[in-house]
Amino acid sequence: MTIGLGGGLALAAPLADLLGARRDGGAISLANPFSAWAGGIGQREILLLGTDEGGGNTDVIATLRVDGGVTRITQIPRDTYIEAEGFGPMKINALYSVGGAEALKSEISHKLGRPVQHHLVINLAAIRRMADLIGGIEVEVPKRMVYVDNTQGLNIDLQPGPQVLRGRDLEGFLRFRHDETGDIGRMERQQLALQALFRKLTRPDQLVRLPALLMGAGNDVRTDLGPMELGGLITLMGTTKLQAHHLGGRPFDLGGVSYWEADWPGSGVDHAVANDEETAVSGRQRFLF
Numbered sequence: 001m002t003i004g005l006g007g008g009l010a011l012a013a014p015l016a017d018l019l020g021a022r023r024d025g026g027a028i029s030l031a032n033p034f035s036a037w038a039g040g041i042g043q044r045e046i047l048l049l050g051t052d053e054g055g056g057n058t059d060v061i062a063t064l065r066v067d068g069g070v071t072r073i074t075q076i077p078r079d080t081y082i083e084a085e086g087f088g089p090m091k092i093n094a095l096y097s098v099g100g101a102e103a104l105k106s107e108i109s110h111k112l113g114r115p116v117q118h119h120l121v122i123n124l125a126a127i128r129r130m131a132d133l134i135g136g137i138e139v140e141v142p143k144r145m146v147y148v149d150n151t152q153g154l155n156i157d158l159q160p161g162p163q164v165l166r167g168r169d170l171e172g173f174l175r176f177r178h179d180e181t182g183d184i185g186r187m188e189r190q191q192l193a194l195q196a197l198f199r200k201l202t203r204p205d206q207l208v209r210l211p212a213l214l215m216g217a218g219n220d221v222r223t224d225l226g227p228m229e230l231g232g233l234i235t236l237m238g239t240t241k242l243q244a245h246h247l248g249g250r251p252f253d254l255g256g257v258s259y260w261e262a263d264w265p266g267s268g269v270d271h272a273v274a275n276d277e278e279t280a281v282s283g284r285q286r287f288l289f
Helices: 002-010 012-018 035-041 092-112 124-133 167-175 182-201 204-208 210-220 227-237 277-282
Strands: 020-024 027-030 046-051 058-067 070-075 081-084 088-091 118-123 137-141 145-149 154-158 161-165 221-223 241-246 249-254 257-262
Touching: 035 227, 046 092, 046 124, 058 092, 058 167, 058 227, 070 182, 081 092, 081 257, 088 092, 092 118, 118 124, 124 167, 124 210, 137 167, 137 182, 145 167, 154 167, 161 167, 167 182, 182 241, 210 221
Parallel strands: 046 118, 070 241
Antiparallel strands: 020 027, 046 058, 058 070, 081 088, 118 221, 137 161, 145 154, 249 257
């Protein structure tokens, strides 16, 4: 596998010339090698997970579905309260560390009322390297962001305004949540980064480089999709519009721990009742105490 990937990387440049379907005034029109796989991946629900440096808890949890000319990404707040079968009550971001991707797929399938067939797990180290390989992504940093966490090697120091982020600066932008908006503000910033990354990765020149990008990620990207399926997915996304949103809901406190009460589709949540902390907590006492 290593020899094959290494050979593919070495041949990436000459193969780009061979993939040129025609030359028109010096411009090369590239034939996409993944296009034949695009149709088979459409309408499947895929779980996206971004793990921390240790690979345990998940900082990013979302589902992705390409359907009807639209790529729909649904972000799930990491503090969402769940009662996972076989694992009990917990925050949803802790389920990956105890049950893996399969447990999360099962739980989210149940909550969404539709099956989640595949998963894509990306370590934050891979995000840094891939951003460097594509030359960074341009985003609007909404405000001054400063935060230091020596235990995780996290040093965030960003000025407001439009700028190209890569490496640890991009990681800091994606992970920062130490302000009044908390996790919800972080998900909104992740949407900005997703929009920028979506625009860049779906350019023809980046699609040709996709095998090299995946090789650069190494063991920090784990998925049950094959390489051609993954390329087909990104190809299919390139022909669609991107819609990203996060699950609504409200925070609540239980035993001194802050949780998020998510409004799952079709859950029939009564907001008036859910906003009453005493009522919201009472239904969970039998699970936690």
